Amino acid sequence: MFKKLFGNKPKVEDNKNVQENEQLENPTELLMVKLFFKKKPIFNDKLIEEELKKRFEKIEFPNTSEKTENSRHYFFKDYEVKFAEGNIPAQATIFVPDEIKIDYSELITSFRQSWNWQQAEDTVKNCSHEILLTDLMSRNLDYKGRIEYFQKFVVSIVSAMKPSAVWIRNSEVILEPNDFIEKGSQNNCQNINAFMNVRLFNIQESENEMIMDTLGLNSLGLPDFEFRFKTYDPQKIAGLLFNYGHYIFENGVVIEHGNTIEGIEENEKLNCYFNDSQLEPKRIVIEINNGG
Template sequence: MAEAEPAGFAQTYGVEILYETPLAIDGEELLRAVRVRRPAAQPLGDLGAGGGEVKTLGFVHPDHAVELSGAVIRPQTFLLATDAPLRLTAMMEDHLGQSWSFPDARQAFARRRSSALLTDMMTGSLDYQARIEIFEDVLAAVLQVAPALAIHWWPAGRFVDPAIWLEAYREGGADRLFAGAMNVRFYKISDSPGDMLMDTLGLAALGVRDLQCHFRDLDPSEVATLLANTGCYLFDEGDLIADGHTIEGLTPGSRWMCRHEDSILNPARIVLNVDPGPPHTAAGRADRDQGGGG
C-alpha cells in the first residue's frame, strides 16, 4: 500500500466564489462580519481606508496559534478577488456533473463574470476540525457581505449553492459537512456494463480518509448515503476503521469489508475501500482482486 499523503503546514485549502458582477468588498464591513463568528480575528494589511473597497483581504486567527519547530504559527485566511471569470476546463465540467445538490450549477456558472479565491495558510498543523471551522466561518462572513452565484468547492469536486450552504452552515454538524466539504461522486464504468463506482471527495484534503465503493446491482442513492454517513463518522472520530474491519451494509446483518488502498479515481490518494461482497462486488474489481491487484 502506498504511503499516506504528506501533511505539511504550508498546504492550503480553498474555494472559488463566483459572482455575476466584478467584486470589491468593504474591508471594514467584512472584518465586522468575520468577528461575529471569530471574535479574535485580526486584519492583515489594508482594509480599505475610509470604507474603501479592496481586492485582497487577509485575517489572522491568533486564538488557534500552534507551535511548530520552535516557531508560533498563526492560521491565516485570505480573500483574493479578480475580474477574470473562471474558464470552463475539463475539471470544471466534471465538477459540474458531480454537483448533485445544485441542479442549477450550470446556469449559475454561465452567468459568472468574476470570482474570488478564499484560501487559508499556515493551517496544515491545525486539528482538521478546527481548520475547517475557521475556514467556513470566514466563508459565511464573505457570503453575508457579498452574496454569490455559486461556490466552486474544488477540494470536494463540486459546485455549491450559496443559499443552501448557508442554511446548512447554520444547522451545523453533519449537514454542514455534507453541504460543502464532502461530496459523494458517482460514475458508471463504461467498459464493464453494470459496474458502478462511488467515492467521497473532500475529506482527504483535510487529512481524513475518503472512501470508495465499486459495486453492481445496488441502489446508488443507498450506497451514497452509506458512504456519506461513514465519511461523517471518520470526520468525527478519525481513521479508526482498520484493514479487515467491516461496517454494516445496506441490509440487516450484512457486513461490508474495508481495506485501505490506492484510489481508482483521481485525485490519487489512499482511500478506505468498502466492498459489499458477492453478488454485489463489481465484476471489474472481482477480476482485479483475483489477479492480485489493488
C-alpha cells in the first residue's frame, strides 16, 4: 500500500508567531529483531562469520568455550562506543529461547501494519521457531552509526540463516527476508527503511477520522510523526510521513516546535508541535496539524 511514496525533498519553515515549547527527546531503546523459522534453526558459525566478514573489517568472534547451543555474542571493533570509563566496541547477540513457542499476541499490530507483505501473518503462523537479535552497549553511538552496524549484523545473520520472516520490533513491521536484505543494505546499511514503519488506524469514536504515525525513529532518540485527519487521502499522508521521517533521519531534529512544513496541496502549510503521542507506544512525536 505504501511502497512507492518518495517525493521531493521536504521543506521546513520557521513560524516566529508560534510560542516555542521545550523540545522533548525520546530515550534510546534496545534494537531488537526476531527471525522466524519453520524448522529449528541451526548455527552454522562458518557461514555466519563469512557473511559478517563481508560487512565488517574488525570483528571479535566467540571462541569455542564461549559458544553455547542457544547464543552467540559478537564484538564489532569498527564501531567504538565512548564511555566515561573508557571506550568499548559495539556488540550484538543471537539468542534462541528455551521455550519453543512463538508469542503471536505481540505480533497482532504488526500483522495489521505490514503493508508491503500481505502474506506476513500466514507466513509467521506457519513457523514454529524463532531467534532474537539485539544490539548491546551501543546507545552512546551516533544514531546513524548505531543503525548502520546493527543492520549490517542483522543482514548478515538473515543471509546466513535464511529465516522465513523478519520482525523488526522497534518499527513493528514484518518483512520478507529478501525484502529486508534489500532495504537494510541500502547506503551501506545506514538507513531507516526497515526500522521505521508508517501505520494507519481508524478512530472508532469519530466517523471517517483516521490517525497515521511513524514508528521506529523513537528507538534512536528521534521524534516520530503523528497526523490525525479526515479529508486527506491516506496514501498521500503515508508518503508525507515517510518523507519527513527520512528527512529527520538524514538531517537530525531540524524541525522545531512551531515550524511549518510543506503539505499535500499546492502552497499548503502544516503546523508542527512536539507532543506526547496519542497512539501506543507512548513517546514524543512531532504532531502535524492543518489548523482544522
